[in-house]
Amino acid sequence: MNTFKIALYPGDGIGVDVTGAAEAVLRAAEERIGGFKLEFERFDWGVDFHEKHGRVMPEDFLETLRPFDAIFLGAVGWPDRLPDHVTLEPLIKLRQAFDLYACVRPARTFPGVPAPLASAEEIDLVVVRENSEGEYVNNGGRFQIGQPGEVSLQTAIHTRAGIERILRFGFDLAMKRRKRLTMITKSNAQRFSFVLWDEILEELRAEFPDVEADKQHVDASAMNFVRRPASFDVVVASNLFGDILSDLSGAVTGSLGLTPSANLNPSRKYPSLFEPVHGSAPDIAGCGVANPAAAVLSGAMMLEWLGETRAAEAIRTAVQECLAAGESTGDVGGDLSTAAATEAIVRRIR
DSSP states (O other), X not given: OEEEEEEEEEESTHHHHHHHHHHHHHHHHHHHHOSEEEEEEEOOOSHHHHHHHSSSSOTTHHXXXXXXXXXXXXXXXXXXXXXXXXXXXXXXHHHHHTTOOEEEEEEEOOTTSOOSSSOOOOOEEEEEEEOSSBTTSOOEEEESTTSTTOEEEEOOBOOHHHHHHHHHHHHHHHHHTTSEEXXXXXXXXOTTHHHHHHXXXXXXXXXXTTSEEEEXXXXXXXXXXXXXXXXXSEEEEOHHHHHHHHHHHHHXXXXXXXXXXXXXXXTOSSOEEEEESSXXXXXXXXXXXXXXXXXXXXXXXXXXXXXOHHHHHHHHHHHHHHHHTTOSXXXXXXXXXXXXXXXXXXXXXX
């Protein structure tokens, strides 16, 4: 029997609610499918921890998390209590220190979920976000703070190695799907960084002749995510562009409450991190109305990454059946609480 050590980091706001839901569903899949065991250890870091200790996480949090097989995160942030750039800094540091360079964010339409777009076409796409460099590298500074001549400088870093490996990851994923890849660029305005992205895409095309590859400027792709989202299969983007487009993909498919994600270290040298795409939504924290589906589906992605594909598929099937039956929360047309929606998924797994 395979035993996996999972670090649970509920975080802030509804992160606590949806992490509990995901754990319950993962336990149900463990019991129903069998053949593996999950050992959870919870870490109550975040805004509450900061108010007690002056830090979002302990100083040695990377060493604490390193031995785990995977990390499961609920959500982080509570802007009224702590600025977002403070709350998010340890998460960005974690992604970079553990080289979680492939952020995989699938989005699809589900039967039973009201479609926000007029088109009835089925949407099934994956945003692959370069997660280790680009616009989120802490490279810059502020000068003459608070003075009339204050200056801020934030410089993105795009490396050939980083671009090439995320594009190869996207091509490999496209080979397993519908063999279409769209790379997001802005080379018409950013003549150094995104011209490099364009050139590397051209260099790699010949290695993947079965994949139809093209590129779109980010402004055009934002329009096309709304105008014709069904035309996308695998979308590869830089850190910032991927962050924005993956939120948009959740909106056009029905709700951010349905969109899971994985932050992967493909070498498996470090634990990968799994989290729903939605934020911490402090305004509804503890109200029992948060949609657990995105967190639950993130748990399925985690099980698949760990090699437990039968359990992962059982979870996905249960979520899909619940959504089709209207056993869901208010954001997708249902009337169930977080707890009731979670229990409906658990019941179908069992």
